[in-house]
Amino acid sequence: MTFRIPLSRPSLNASDRRAVARVLKTNTLSGGPALAEFEGAFAQYHGVEQAVGLASGTQGLILALRALGVGHGDQVLIPSFTFVAVINAVWAVGAVPVVLDVEPRTWNMDMRAASRYQDAKAAIVVHNFGMSIDPLEIDRLQDQHGIPVIEDACEALGSRYAGHLAGTRGRCGVFGFYPNKPITTGEGGMLITGDPELADKIRVLANQGRKAGQWLDHEEPGTNARLSEMQAALGASQLARIEQLLARRQRVAEWYGKVLVDVGAVTLAPQISEQAHAWFTYPILVDKDLRDRLQVELAAKGIQTGRYFPPIHLQPVFKTQATRMDQQPINSEQLAHSCLCLPLFPELRRREVQDVVAVIRSFLSHCR
Numbered sequence: 001m002t003f004r005i006p007l008s009r010p011s012l013n014a015s016d017r018r019a020v021a022r023v024l025k026t027n028t029l030s031g032g033p034a035l036a037e038f039e040g041a042f043a044q045y046h047g048v049e050q051a052v053g054l055a056s057g058t059q060g061l062i063l064a065l066r067a068l069g070v071g072h073g074d075q076v077l078i079p080s081f082t083f084v085a086v087i088n089a090v091w092a093v094g095a096v097p098v099v100l101d102v103e104p105r106t107w108n109m110d111m112r113a114a115s116r117y118q119d120a121k122a123a124i125v126v127h128n129f130g131m132s133i134d135p136l137e138i139d140r141l142q143d144q145h146g147i148p149v150i151e152d153a154c155e156a157l158g159s160r161y162a163g164h165l166a167g168t169r170g171r172c173g174v175f176g177f178y179p180n181k182p183i184t185t186g187e188g189g190m191l192i193t194g195d196p197e198l199a200d201k202i203r204v205l206a207n208q209g210r211k212a213g214q215w216l217d218h219e220e221p222g223t224n225a226r227l228s229e230m231q232a233a234l235g236a237s238q239l240a241r242i243e244q245l246l247a248r249r250q251r252v253a254e255w256y257g258k259v260l261v262d263v264g265a266v267t268l269a270p271q272i273s274e275q276a277h278a279w280f281t282y283p284i285l286v287d288k289d290l291r292d293r294l295q296v297e298l299a300a301k302g303i304q305t306g307r308y309f310p311p312i313h314l315q316p317v318f319k320t321q322a323t324r325m326d327q328q329p330i331n332s333e334q335l336a337h338s339c340l341c342l343p344l345f346p347e348l349r350r351r352e353v354q355d356v357v358a359v360i361r362s363f364l365s366h367c368r
């Protein structure tokens with residue numbers, strides 16, 4: 001089904017196309033200057049020492065767990081309300097996910113509940129929808145409770161909390177560049193860290209267990225999670241205008257906020273004053289019974305929306321794998337049943353936002 005207003009759309013321009021075409025005029029399609037440039041620019045943007053380009057955000061999470069020594073039977077803390085890649089990464093290394101609820105104030109993992117699991121080998125904290133987590137909470141988990149934190153910033157490139165960019169506070173931060181993300185490489189990901197040893201380990205694991213400069217010597221089991229030169233060139237070109245892309249997302253979010261504020265049955269995402277939100281999408285909450293019907297109505301009018309995210313612990317796959325629940329994640333369940341994500345991308349126009357909200361307003365007024 002094609003939609004007149006899609007949920008997301010990558011922002012591609014002539015510089016992006018030229019950047020990819022330049023690579024195609026060379027014979028270096030992997031492991032060349034474009035990757036080095038993208039990694040360097042990404043590290044610089046985040047003010048960290050190391051950035052490692054990878055095949056996807058999911059690979060970033062898997063390799064981060066492996067590099068931190070997480071393996072068979074180890075417990076890893078994760079939130080229930082997020083994308084399934086998080087739990088898949090934990091299962092991929094044979095570890096046991098401990099699923100925690102989210103806080104209604106932030107929609108992110110309950111960090112106080114997390115601190116009860118002193119024997120956890122790691123925590124994957126997710127900056128859901130670009131709403132970033134207080135870095136002091138990350139410090140507390142790592143420094144006071146000794147639990148290494150992997151920040152999943154796949155939806156949060158450019159999000160800040162009290163000025164701190166998402167992904168920069170844990171042992172490492174992981175990003176994804178699927179086409180719905182603030183910058184895209186088609187598929188792709190990046191891991192950042194201030195720890196050169198951890199970065200080296202990730203590079204080795206992502207390259208079939210080879211050390212730098214080796215080709216047929218493999219010292220440990222690895223995989224292929226490399227980012228190609230074409231992807232890296234596109235990523236670097238997109239990153240060069242990140243501030244413009246984020247500003248446009250912010251502008252769209254402000255338009256939504258203004259026109260939705262008086263729509264009674266709609267609750268907006270939490271606004272915490274310390275957060276500068278990168279707006280991965282525009283999530284709203286609508287009464288559970290109306291949410292699905294509203295989605296159908298919007299689709300009938302050519303507007304695509306997303307019911308993000310069904311709680312991880314209610315997915316059929318959950319029953320088939322080793323897992324542990326903290327307590328019944330009622331906040332996650334409530335959010336998942338009422339959250340509807342509205343279209344948001346840099347080129348979305350003001351009249352399209354007004355159009356989306358007019359459909360919502362009209363539908364909800366008829367349901368009263």
Ligand SMILES: Cc1ncc(COP(=O)(O)O)c(C=O)c1O
Binds near residue numbers: 059083086126155175
């Ligand atoms: C929170 C979160 N984690 C991980 C991922 C996985 O990223 P990728 O699709 O690049 O593997 C995504 C992707 O959408 C995500 O939203």
